[in-house]
Amino acid sequence: MATQFGPCLSSSTTFIPSSHFKNETTVLFNRLVVTLPRKSTWLSQIHSRIHGQKHFHLKCSNGHPLNAVSWHDGFDGSPVAKEHLKPQDKEGLSIPVSEEEKENSTLSITVVGASGDLAKKKIFPALFALFYEDWLPKNFTVFGYARTKLTDEELRNMISGTLTCRIDQRENCADKMDQFLKRCFYHAGQYDSEEDFSKLDSKLKDKEAGKVSNRLFYLSVPPNIFVDVVRCASLRASSSHGWTRVIVEKPFGRDSESSGELTRCLKQYLTEDQIFRIDHYLGKELVENLSVLRFSNLVFEPLWSRAYIRNVQLIFSEDFGTEGRGGYFDNYGIIRDIMQNHLLQILALFAMETPVSLDGEDIRNEKVKVLRSMKPLQLEDVTVGQYKGHSKSGRSYPAYTDDPTVPKDSLTPTFAAAALFINNARWDGVPFLMKAGKALHTRRAEIRVQFRHVPGNLYKRNFGTDLDKATNELVLRVQPDEAIYLKINNKVPGLGMRLDRSDLNLLYRARYAKEIPDAYERLLLDAMAGERRLFIRSDELDAAWALFTPMLKELEEKKIVPELYPHGSRGPVGAHYLAAKYNVRWGDLSGDDS
Numbered sequence: 405m406a407t408q409f410g411p412c413l414s415s416s417t418t419f420i421p422s423s424h425f426k427n428e429t430t431v432l433f434n435r436l437v438v439t440l441p442r443k444s445t446w447l448s449q450i451h452s453r454i455h456g457q458k459h460f461h462l463k464c465s466n467g468h469p470l471n472a473v474s475w476h477d478g479f480d481g482s483p484v485a486k487e488h489l490k491p492q493d494k495e496g497l498s499i500p501v502s503e504e505e506k507e508n509s510t511l512s513i514t515v516v517g518a519s520g521d522l523a524k525k526k527i528f529p530a531l532f533a534l535f536y537e538d539w540l541p542k543n544f545t546v547f548g549y550a551r552t553k554l555t556d557e558e559l560r561n562m563i564s565g566t567l568t569c570r571i572d573q574r575e576n577c578a579d580k581m582d583q584f585l586k587r588c589f590y591h592a593g594q595y596d597s598e599e600d601f602s603k604l605d606s607k608l609k610d611k612e613a614g615k616v617s618n619r620l621f622y623l624s625v626p627p628n629i630f631v632d633v634v635r636c637a638s639l640r641a642s643s644s645h646g647w648t649r650v651i652v653e654k655p656f657g658r659d660s661e662s663s664g665e666l667t668r669c670l671k672q673y674l675t676e677d678q679i680f681r682i683d684h685y686l687g688k689e690l691v692e693n694l695s696v697l698r699f700s701n702l703v704f705e706p707l708w709s710r711a712y713i714r715n716v717q718l719i720f721s722e723d724f725g726t727e728g729r730g731g732y733f734d735n736y737g738i739i740r741d742i743m744q745n746h747l748l749q750i751l752a753l754f755a756m757e758t759p760v761s762l763d764g765e766d767i768r769n770e771k772v773k774v775l776r777s778m779k780p781l782q783l784e785d786v787t788v789g790q791y792k793g794h795s796k797s798g799r800s801y802p803a804y805t806d807d808p809t810v811p812k813d814s815l816t817p818t819f820a821a822a823a824l825f826i827n828n829a830r831w832d833g834v835p836f837l838m839k840a841g842k843a844l845h846t847r848r849a850e851i852r853v854q855f856r857h858v859p860g861n862l863y864k865r866n867f868g869t870d871l872d873k874a875t876n877e878l879v880l881r882v883q884p885d886e887a888i889y890l891k892i893n894n895k896v897p898g899l900g901m902r903l904d905r906s907d908l909n910l911l912y913r914a915r916y917a918k919e920i921p922d923a924y925e926r927l928l929l930d931a932m933a934g935e936r937r938l939f940i941r942s943d944e945l946d947a948a949w950a951l952f953t954p955m956l957k958e959l960e961e962k963k964i965v966p967e968l969y970p971h972g973s974r975g976p977v978g979a980h981y982l983a984a985k986y987n988v989r990w991g992d993l994s995g996d997d998s
């Protein structure tokens with residue numbers, strides 16, 4: 405059966421059925437599928453007895469203890485990441501792991517699509533950064549896999565150019581790079597060839613040298629190849645006595661139907677717990693900090709509702725166009741590329757109720773509730789744009805349709821603004837405005853929270869007629885130059901009574917000397933540790949698509965023509981009309997911050 409994602413099944417293969425029920429977990433043990441109650445203590449006792457191992461606690465980036473023995477993935481019992489941690493030296497993350505365990509287990513990371521843009525730009529550099537900071541296990545190997553014929557040496561040369569050392573940690577950097585590159589190997593193969601994956605398996609086994617082997621596959625390939633790779637990897641290159649996990653890159657389909665199909669296909673070879681759907685915005689420092697800000701400070705949570713918040717704005721802009729990715733982009737557009745995933749995930753984290761605990765499932769349960777409480781997006785609450793060519797200071801900037809991989813008559817939006825609503829007691833009536841665009845005047849991602857006007861404000865006359873200018877606004881600047889600042893009103897010092905707007909500003913680079921790790925580092929580390937909190941569960945994905953699919957279909961069926969905006973501008977004026985419909989002004993264009 406051919407699908408957008410390739411065939412789910414190949415006639416020559418037997419597939420491993422998997423099931424995933426609420427309150428149950430499916431484990432694959434030497435291809436035996438057992439469904440067991442989740443979190444059962446007796447299971448852990450059985451597990452300990454089988455392996456004669458003590459349970460130890462692995463703390464992940466949420467600082468929450470995880471069971472390092474991942475029974476979700478298999479009875480491997482082997483520690484994975486962070487085993488090098490010396491007690492207390494990594495922000496309180498310590499893992500007592502015996503020397504014997506360190507020696508006897510190994511981690512193999514296979515980057516599928518290693519010749520590609522993302523692998524070079526993000527994945528190999530993130531793996532190196534983890535290695536440099538001692539986050540990777542003692543025994544690990546990195547394999548690149550793609551069709552391009554490369555030798556190990558050629559792969560090393562290719563990636564060495566993209567590895568960088570942290571600004572604040574350059575000590576022994578060149579040596580560390582050499583050590584890392586020596587652990588990198590390459591295997592050329594087709595994505596749909598079980599034979600080629602069998603050969604990869606032999607090479608992996610060779611490096612694993614009989615140790616308990618855990619295998620992580622990173623699918624850094626176009627989405628139509630996902631299922632082929634998962635089929636071949638799970639059938640021919642799964643670990644036989646360790647866990648096997650697969651990180652899947654977006655896009656996870658282009659609507660509810662194709663996303664459901666992708667999930668169904670993937671689950672023919674993998675359990676849900678083996679699938680790590682990545683949304684790299686969840687790995688960004690400021691997005692991680694959102695929950696900390698809310699739930700560990702008394703001052704914010706009481707204000708976090710319709711009673712005090714007038715609107716929330718989620719803004720993404722890039723100051724470059726689709727450059728080189730037009731072929732991919734034209735099939736998706738900005739709404740699918742940024743809004744349905746990155747911005748919606750931030751919205752869910754922002755708006756969720758307090759989770760029962762920091763456990764990944766508890767957090768994801770709360771996010772799903774938010775998504776399910778939302779009203780599907782209406783076409784009249786969306787405005788779309790597309791950038792056109794523009795000349796400035798003697799330089800000319802191309803239009804979206806100048807990209808040779810984009811049809812000249814493309815209606816694909818490179819900009820969109822949307823108003824979403826959450827129908828629950830906390831957020832009823834509060835507009836959540838999203839705005840995302842390519843080829844705008846600046847590169848920026850931020851969350852803006854505009855609070856209500858002060859009732860009966862004694863200082864009203866000092867603000868003139870425009871009370872919006874006096875509204876408190878909390879801004880979480882995700883990038884660049886990470887910051888959290890709160891706009892407040894204060895008195896200008898002096899004998900008169902003049903009011904001023906000031907920022908209470910937590911600027912990360914001023915407060916912390918340490919360079920902020922890239923989102924991919926955190927996410928890779930969590931996948932290695934079996935921490936799923938920052939990955940998208942299939943029900944979250946379904947709920948996210950349910951919100952966007954009807955509107956996307958209507959947009960395409962009605963062939964809505966996007967409003968053209970000049971490359972490098974602030975975007976189409978339609979975004980202002982949409983905001984005005986809900987009595988909102990975009991905070992990023994208000995003058996004091998733009």
Ligand SMILES: NC(=O)C1=CN([C@@H]2O[C@H](COP(=O)(O)OP(=O)(O)OC[C@H]3O[C@@H](n4cnc5c(N)ncnc54)[C@H](OP(=O)(O)O)[C@@H]3O)[C@@H](O)[C@H]2O)C=CC1
Pocket residue numbers: 517518519520521522523550551552623624625626627629653654655732
């Ligand atoms: N690049 C980015 O910034 C981002 C990318 N992503 C996602 O990550 C994944 C990888 O992205 P990226 O690295 O940009 O992708 P690329 O287009 O660079 O593809 C990666 C590799 O896949 C192989 N490949 C490409 N096209 C095809 C094809 N039509 N058929 C078979 N193989 C093909 C090529 O390897 P070879 O020919 O050697 O086999 C290529 O090097 C995609 O799913 C993308 O959507 C997500 C966020 C950001």
Ligand SMILES: O=C1O[C@H](COP(=O)(O)O)[C@@H](O)[C@H](O)[C@H]1O
Pocket residue numbers: 684722741742849
């Ligand atoms: O997922 C994607 O993200 C990038 C932007 O990521 P960032 O971390 O650099 O902000 C975007 O350029 C790309 O179109 C999209 O697919």
